[in-house]
Amino acid sequence: MDMATQRELSPYRVFGEAEWANLRADTPMTLTAEEVGRLQGLHDPVSMSQVERIYLPLSRLLSFYVEATQGLHAATNRFLGRDDGKIPFVIGIAGSVAVGKSTTARLLQALLARWPTSPRVSLVTTDGFLLPNAVLQAEGLMERKGFPQSYDRQALLAFLTDIKAGKPKVTAPVYSHLVYDVMPGETVTVEEPDILIVEGLNVLQPNRLPRHGRAIPFVSDFFDFSIYIDAEEDLIHRWYVSRFMALKQTRFRDPQSYFHRYADISEEEARQFAERLWARINRVNLHENILPTRPRADLILTKGANHDIESVALRKL
Template sequence: MTTDQSSPISPYLTFDKKEWAKLRAETPMTLDARDLERLSGVIERVSEQEVIEVYLPLSRLLNFYVGASQALHAATSRFLGQSENKTPFIIGIAGSVAVGKSTTARVLQALLSRWTNSPRVDLVPTDGFLLPNAVLEERGIMNRKGFPESFDTRALLHFLAEVKAGRPQVKAPVYSHFHYDVLPDKTITVDRPDILIVEGLNLLQPAKLPSNGEAIPFVSDFFDFSIYIDADPELIGQWYVERFMRLRKTAFRDPAAYFYRYSKLSDDEAQATARHIWETINLANLKANILPTRQRARLILEKVQDHTVQTVHLRKI
């Protein structure tokens, strides 16, 4: 373990993979081969070794945080003379398109649900809070899908506030990557879980501060713990193109798919198209809006070429 040397006043402790793996202690491996297959992504396979070395130590740390949060909430309720209502522990997972946020979220959901003090763990992607395509088209920002202005941030804040207040049966919208749009007749119901994992692109971005000092909530205000999935942008671009090419031979082949037209391209045309989409939309969003928020995360998982985490940065308390 070292202090992050990228800055003389860095708030992070840095662990290489070997150091981080030791922090697993006696945490048992609770996922089998079928779980690993189910949790893997389109191009990112979840290995037993990666879970043992990276995600079991992380789940152990998060379990400590959840237990401490539950105890603090109970103590505060006693102090205020209030009945103890269940308040979910909320984890935010941020990072670029194609960096592996969804895979990390699924793995953590599976692991954390095995701990005795958090048997119910829900997962909500913030893609559902994207504005519908019709609205994006009307506003002329379809080519900025995924940028902060393409989200219904007010609806996301309302959702998080309701969940954090312990409200029952809170609804979240659902996004379809197949249709490339929000599904108007589909919702996810979050009903007072022990933990809620929220994953998305711009979760750690602060709001513009008002000159009059009035309170403006940030999405990250509702997080008890935040994680940023990091990798070199050039690597992420390669992963995006690889995923695009894989989907072109699978999901894109369905005539009902939004990207069906790309299945008809030659390999060279498809690669050029994927690279253009990455550079003009996703990389631009990463540089302008996502990467600048990395240092706001409590924990940073730094990936390398084979999608594995090699370095972990944990914010000092």
């Protein structure tokens, strides 16, 4: 099959950076360079140019989707003769470890919250729904942390159900990357958001369909729009190891850090350990669970070697 035929049959329209940037139209820039600097993650740089050329057009697109979805809810309520109140618009963000999901999530949260309508935009990561380390160790899953089976899926589904039901206050557990575990008794409260962003490795992962045909909800069933952050595997691999080496010099030096024991080993030993983690855990998770969900996304942002988004693929309606 030639490339022209593949493009014609693809469910996506693909835009280069320049073409996508033209879709910004008159969307105003509402973030300063200082704010963008605070929102970017460790070893995940983002320039003001990228915010203007990639994220502002995306913000504009999402404003159309939110407006259309709200109109659909209103039409359904009129048909049913009921008023279910405000139903949050939920955005899912998926992709590999170290690919920049958190930066994208924070940038979108900041930009969407500064729309003229001043919507309330909340952000929750699925890390909080990981099973505690004690449970993972007891079940032999510590080397599968981040894999679908390492999450409390029922708790995550219950959280999203309450969000979509419009409950005034919904709590989610808190995860600490410092201690590398869920924090007992700590929660974050989400209060009546207009928009909720859910960021995580496997948020587009489907359940296995049951033979009996009964409904089994997927996390993605609750999404109104989904984004997959993509990059070539060798780039993600390099970013992962570079981030680990940077953390060795910073966060790992905190005595409370789960990885504190690696702060004083040699650079070569640390690099070898990071390479083993990548090969044994993160690369496997990428191939088995994360990458296969890419075609389920409404939008795919593909990064190049310098972390800049080089192409945008938008699902055709």
